[in-house]
Amino acid sequence: MNLEKVAFGFFIVLAMTLNFGFFIGDMGNPEFHHSYELYAAIVVNLIATVLKFGDRTQIGAIHLSTSLVADIQLIAAAVIWAIFGAMGDTPIATSTMVSIVSLSGGAFLANVTSVILLIIETIMLRR
Amino acid sequence: MNSIFFLILRRMRAPLITLIVSYGIAVFGFTLMPGLDAQGQPWQMSIFEAFYVISYTATTIGFGEIPYPFSQAQRLWMTFSIYLTVISWFYAIGKIIALAQDPALRQAITLARFGRTVSSLYEPYYIVCGYGETGSLLVGALDQKGMRVVTLDIDQERINELELQDYQSPVPGLCADAKLPETLLQAGIHHPHCRGIAALTNDDHVNLAVAVAVKLINPELPVLCRAEHIETAANMASFGTDHIINPYELFGEHLAMEIHSLGTYLLHEWLTGVPGTSLPSPVPPPVGHWVVCGYGRFGKAVVRNLEQEGASIQIIEAQPELTGCENFIRGSGTEAHTLIEAGVERAVGIVAGTDNDTNNLSIAMTALELRPDLFVVIRKNRRFNSVLFRKFNADITMQLSDIIAHECLAHLITPMLAQFLHLARSQSNAWANQLISRLVAVVGENVPETWGAYINMERSPAVMCLLEEGKPVTLELLTKDPYNREQPLFLVPLLLIRGNQSMLLPELETPLLAGDRILFCGTQTAKAAHPLLVLNQKVLRYVQEGVEIPDSIVWRWLAERQR
Numbered sequence: 104m105n106l107e108k109v110a111f112g113f114f115i116v117l118a119m120t121l122n123f124g125f126f127i128g129d130m131g132n133p134e135f136h137h138s139y140e141l142y143a144a145i146v147v148n149l150i151a152t153v154l155k156f157g158d159r160t161q162i163g164a165i166h167l168s169t170s171l172v173a174d175i176q177l178i179a180a181a182v183i184w185a186i187f188g189a190m191g192d193t194p195i196a197t198s199t200m201v202s203i204v205s206l207s208g209g210a211f212l213a214n215v216t217s218v219i220l221l222i223i224e225t226i227m228l229r230r
Numbered sequence: 231m232n233s234i235f236f237l238i239l240r241r242m243r244a245p246l247i248t249l250i251v252s253y254g255i256a257v258f259g260f261t262l263m264p265g266l267d268a269q270g271q272p273w274q275m276s277i278f279e280a281f282y283v284i285s286y287t288a289t290t291i292g293f294g295e296i297p298y299p300f301s302q303a304q305r306l307w308m309t310f311s312i313y314l315t316v317i318s319w320f321y322a323i324g325k326i327i328a329l330a331q332d333p334a335l336r337q338a339i340t341l342a343r344f345g346r347t348v349s350s351l352y353e354p355y356y357i358v359c360g361y362g363e364t365g366s367l368l369v370g371a372l373d374q375k376g377m378r379v380v381t382l383d384i385d386q387e388r389i390n391e392l393e394l395q396d397y398q399s400p401v402p403g404l405c406a407d408a409k410l411p412e413t414l415l416q417a418g419i420h421h422p423h424c425r426g427i428a429a430l431t432n433d434d435h436v437n438l439a440v441a442v443a444v445k446l447i448n449p450e451l452p453v454l455c456r457a458e459h460i461e462t463a464a465n466m467a468s469f470g471t472d473h474i475i476n477p478y479e480l481f482g483e484h485l486a487m488e489i490h491s492l493g494t495y496l497l498h499e500w501l502t503g504v505p506g507t508s509l510p511s512p513v514p515p516p517v518g519h520w521v522v523c524g525y526g527r528f529g530k531a532v533v534r535n536l537e538q539e540g541a542s543i544q545i546i547e548a549q550p551e552l553t554g555c556e557n558f559i560r561g562s563g564t565e566a567h568t569l570i571e572a573g574v575e576r577a578v579g580i581v582a583g584t585d586n587d588t589n590n591l592s593i594a595m596t597a598l599e600l601r602p603d604l605f606v607v608i609r610k611n612r613r614f615n616s617v618l619f620r621k622f623n624a625d626i627t628m629q630l631s632d633i634i635a636h637e638c639l640a641h642l643i644t645p646m647l648a649q650f651l652h653l654a655r656s657q658s659n660a661w662a663n664q665l666i667s668r669l670v671a672v673v674g675e676n677v678p679e680t681w682g683a684y685i686n687m688e689r690s691p692a693v694m695c696l697l698e699e700g701k702p703v704t705l706e707l708l709t710k711d712p713y714n715r716e717q718p719l720f721l722v723p724l725l726l727i728r729g730n731q732s733m734l735l736p737e738l739e740t741p742l743l744a745g746d747r748i749l750f751c752g753t754q755t756a757k758a759a760h761p762l763l764v765l766n767q768k769v770l771r772y773v774q775e776g777v778e779i780p781d782s783i784v785w786r787w788l789a790e791r792q793r
Contacts (some may be wrong), residue, residue, distance in 0.1 A: 141279050153247050185278035191400040195438025195790075199361075 114219055119214035121147055126207045128130040130132065131197035136204055145177045145206070148214070160197055168174065169217040176210035234338045241329050245322035252318040256284045256311035263304040273298065283308075288315035298568055315378040334663040340404070341416060347417040349404040353378055355424060357417050357644055359408040359440055360431035361612050364456070364630040366395075368428065371504040373397045375643065375679070380417050383406045384431075409439040411447065419448050426452040426472075428638050441471045444515060452645075454638055458527060467755035473648075475637050477630045482531030484633070485607065485626070485657070489515050489539045493662030498651055500666070501751065502640040503677035513625060515605050517541050520535060523563030523593050524548075525555040528583045528609050528628070544572040548584075564592040579605035583628075587615045591622060644682040646749040650725040658786045665735065669751060672720050680724070683708065685746040690764035696774070697744055703774075705748070706738040710761045712769045715776060719759060721752025733792050 121144040128135025152170040155163065180203045187199045233298040237443050260280035267273040275283070286293050300308065341375065355378035358365050362383070369379045369392075371564050379405040383389055389609060392403040408431065418424050429440035437455045452472040457463040463474045487495040492514045492660070520536055522529050525547045533543055546563040560586070561568035574580065580597045582590040587610060594606050607729040610616070619627050641648045654662060669678065686693050696703050705726070711717040726736040727747040733740070736748070750760070763770050771779050780786045 114491050138277055139261075142258065146250060149250045150247055153243055153250065156243050159236055167552075181278075185276075188276070188278075 111154055112221060114147060114154055115217055118144065118147045118170075119211070119218050121123040122173070122177070122207060122211045122212075122214050126211045126221065127147065127206060130201050130204050130229075133200050135196050136200065141181060141184070144210075145174075145181060148173050148210070149202040152229075164219060165216060166211070166220055169213045169220065173210040176213065177207050180204075180210070185211045190209055231726065234335065237335060237338065238329060242322075242325065245318075248318045249322050250637050253284060253288065255644070256288070256315050257281050258302070259307050259311065260284065261517060263297065263307045265301040265304050267298050275304075278666055283705050284311060284315060287312055288319055289369065290316060291318075299380040309649055320626055321447060332412075337701060341406075343679070344404040345416045347400075348380055348421065350473050351380075351418070353420075353423060355380055355418075357382070357414075357419065357424065357427040359383075359429045359436070360429065361392055361403065361431070362432060364430045364634045366391075367504075367631050367635040368397075368430065369401060370397070371635060372642065373399065374504060375639075377642075380585060381405055382409070382413060382417055384436075395526055405437075409436050411443045414440065414447070419444055424448075424451060425452065425641060427643065428454040428456075430454075430456045430634060430638070434459050438466060440465050440468065445469050445471070452641075454641055456634055470554060473641050475634055475639075476791050477633045477752060478527045478531040480633050480637060481528070481628050482535040485515065485532060486535035487516060488626070488669065489536075491655075491659040491662065491714050493659045494654055494657065497654055497666055498640075499636065500644075500669075500677060501647060501651065501680055502636040504635075504639075513605075515607070515626070516578040517645055519544070519573060519576055520579045520581060521546065521563075521569065521572045521574050521577050521597070521700045522581040522583060523590075524582070524584035524609075525550070525553045525558065526583065526585060528585075529553075529581070531579050532583060532607070541578075544577075545574050550753045556636065561591055562593075564589055565597060566596055566600060569593075569597055574604070577604065579607065579625075581607045581609075583607075583609045585609075585611055587611050593625060594622065594684070594712075603731050643680055644749065646682045646725055646727065646747060647680050649727070649733075650749055653725070653732065657734070669722055672778060673721050673751070678751050680749065680751045681752055681757055681760070683748045683750060683760065685705075685742055685744055685748075692767040692770040693742065693764055697742070701774070704738065705736055705740045705742060706768065707774055708742075708748070708760070708763055710763075710773045710775060712759055712766075715773045719752065719756040721750050721756040721760075723748055723751040724751050 104206070110157055121140060125136055125144055133170040141175050149168065152167070152174055155167045158164070158166065183199060188195055257277065257280045260283060261277055262420070263274070265273050265275065283296060288311075290709075290786065320423070354371060357380045358369055361381045363368065365381065365383070365665055369381060372379050376398070377398055379401050381392060381401060383392075383405060384407050386405040389403045389405045392401060395401075397438045404413070404416065408429065409416065414427075419427060421465050427440065427444055429437040431437055437457060441453050441455050446452055454473045454475060455466050455471050456475050456477065456758075457466055458478065460476070463476050466474050468589065476662060484495060484498075487498070518539055518543045521544050522536075523535055525533070525545050529545070529547075533545065536543055543557045545555055546561050546568055547553055547558045548562045549562070559572050563569060563572075564776065565754065574597055580594065582593040584590055584593070588610050590610075594608050597604055598606065607626045607627045607628065607643045608619065608622070608624040610619050613631075620623070637740045640651055682689060685693055693703055705723055709719055709721060711719050723736050723738075724734070725748070726733040726740065728743060750756075763773065764770070766781055768781070769775070780789050
C-alpha cells in the first residue's frame with residue numbers, strides 16, 4: 104500500500120462527496136445548502152487539484168482538467184454567494200440560490216468524471 | 231518547455247497544499263468566532279468576510295479589524311492565523327525562489343529556449359561544434375557571407391563570448407557536450423533547413439562522436455570533421471564522413487602547393503577567404519636544403535611534402551624516441567650549435583615546428599642571426615601569442631585555425647567550390663595566374679563572393695521556362711545586368727557541371743541544359759542581382775530579347791495582334 108495513493112484517492116473521493124452533499128436537496132431553498140459544505144468542497148477540491156499537478160501521462164492530464172473545471176465552477180458559485188448573498192435582514196433570493204446550486208451541480212459532474220478516471224486507472228493497473 | 235512546466239508544478243505541490251490547508255483552517259475558524267457588530271448585537275463573519283480578512287493578513291498587508299472591531303475571541307484566532315498563514319506564505323515563496331535558482335531548472339530553461347530558437351529558423355543554416363579559435367573564425371566568415379549558424383561548445387565562457395560578439399544575424403549558442411546525441415538533436419540535425427555540420431572541437435574523440443551520431447541519425451547531412459590524428463581520420467572515413475580536415479596535412483599540402491604552383495595556392499586562399507580581406511601576395515618558398523625543427527604531426531606533414539618537391543631535409547628533434555624519427559640531430563634547435571650542425575649555413579629555409587611557441591620563436595630568431603636571408607616557416611600554437619608572431623613576421627606563419635576555417639568555407643559555401651579547387655590543382659600554374667588576373671580585372675582585389683546556380687524548376691524557374699519553349703539559353707544570358715542588358719554583371723563562371731562532366735571556366739556561348747550546375751564568382755552586387763535573372767521570367771526575357779513582355783492576358787493578346 105502506498106500512502107501517496109491513499110491520500111490521492113481520499114481527496115478525490117472526498118471532493119466528490121462534499122460536492123454531492125452540498126448539491127443534494129431543494130434547488131431554491133437555502134436551508135438545504137449549507138455554506139460550510141460549499142466551503143469545505145472548495146478547499147478539498149483545491150487540494151485535490153494540487154495533488155494532480157506534475158503528472159505527464161494522458162490520464163493525468165484529464166485528471167487535472169476535470170479538477171480545474173470543478174474548481175472554477177465551485178469558486179464561481181462562492182463568488183455569486185459572496186456578492187448576491189443575504190444582505191442584512193433580506194434573505195438570499197431563490198434565483199441566486201438556484202444558480203449557486205446548479206453551478207455546484209456542474210462541478211459535481213466534473214468530480215464524478217474524476218472519480219471514474221481514478222477507478223479506470225486502478226482497474227487498468229491489474230496488480 | 232512542457233517538461234519544465236511539469237517540473238515546476240511537481241515541486242510546487244507541497245508548498246501549495248500547505249498554503250491551501252492553512253488558509254482553510256484560518257478562514258473556517260474565523261467564521262466560528264463570536265463577535266459584536268456596531269450596535270452591540272452578536273455577529274459572526276461570513277465565509278467571504280473571513281477569507282477577505284485572512285487574505286490581507288496572510289500577505290502581511292494588514293488593513294486592521296474590518297468591518298467591526300474584533301472581540302477577544304476573534305483576536306485570539308487572528309493571532310493564531312497570523313502565525314499559521316504568514317509562515318506558510320514564506321515557506322511557499324522560499325520554495326519558488328529556490329526553484330528559480332535551481333541549476334537543473336535553469337539548464338532546462340536554457341535548453342528549451344535554444345531548441346525553440348533553432349526550430350524557428352526558416353532559412354538554411356550550419357551547425358558548428360566548438361566555438362574556439364577555429365570555430366569563431368568560421369562562424370564570423372559564414373555570418374559575413376550571410377549564412378545562419380548555430381553553435382555548440384562545452385565551455386560556458388566561450389558561449390558568453392559568442393553572445394558579446396556583434397554578428398549580422400543572431401547566432402544561437404548552447405553550452406553543452408556535443409558528444410551527446412541529445413545535444414545534436416537540440417541543435418537541429420533533423421531540421422529541414424540544416425545544411426551541414428562542422429565538428430571543429432580540439433578533441434578528436436568529440437569530433438568522432440559527432441560524426442558517428444550524425445551519420446546514424448541523419449545520414450543525408452554533410453559532416454565536416456577536424457581530425458588531428460591519422461587514426462581518427464581513418465576511423466571517420468570508414469563510415470562515410472563527408473570531409474575530414476587534418477590541419478597539419480593541409481598545411482603540408484599548401485606548403486607544397488606554394489612551392490610548385492603559387493598561382494593555384496593564391497587562387498585557393500582567395501576564393502575561400504573571409505569576405506572583405508584582400509588578396510595576399512606571398513613569396514614562393516625556395517627549393518634546396520631545409521632544416522626542420524620538431525618532427526611531430528606538423529613536422530611530418532611538412533617533411534613529406536617538402537621531400538616531394540625535391541628539397542633535402544635535416545631534422546632536429548629533442549625526443550626522437552617519441553616521434554619515431556630516423557636520421558636526426560638531437561636537440562631542440564634553439565641553440566646555435568645544433569642549427570649549425572644541421573647545416574643552417576647552406577640551408578635555404580627553416581621550419582620551426584615544435585609545439586612550444588617560445589621555442590619556435592627562439593629557433594627562428596637564432597637561425598636568422600646566423601643567416602638573415604633564410605626563408606622562415608613557423609608554427610603558431612597559442613592564440614594569445616598572436617602579437618609576438620605578428621611582430622616577428624615570418625615568411626609563412628602556420629595557424630591551425632586559419633587553415634581549418636578556409637577549408638570549411640570551401641565546402642560549406644557550395645560543394646561546387648571544393649570541386650572547382652580540386653580541379654584547379656591539376657591545372658598549371660600559368661592557368662591559375664591567368665585566372666587570377668582575369669578575376670582581379672572583374673571583381674577587384676578583395677575576396678569575391680562565390681555561389682552556385684542550379685538549372686532546375688525549383689531554383690531557376692525562369693531559365694526552365696525558356697528552355698521548355700525551345701529557346702536556346704546560353705551562359706552569357708546569366709552574366710548580363712538584369713536592369714540594363716547592355717552591361718555585364720561583374721562575375722565569372724568558374725565551373726559548369728553537367729551529369730558526371732565538369733567544365734572548367736565554361737565559355738559564355740555554352741548552351742545551358744536542365745540539370746546543369748554552375749559555380750559563379752563575382753562581386754556582391756552581382757550575387758544580389760543574380761536571383762532576379764534566374765527567378766523572374768520577365769526579366770530574363772528582357773535580357774534575352776531586349777523587349778519587355780506584357781504581364782496580363784489582355785495586353786499579351788493585344789501585343790500578339792499588333793505583330
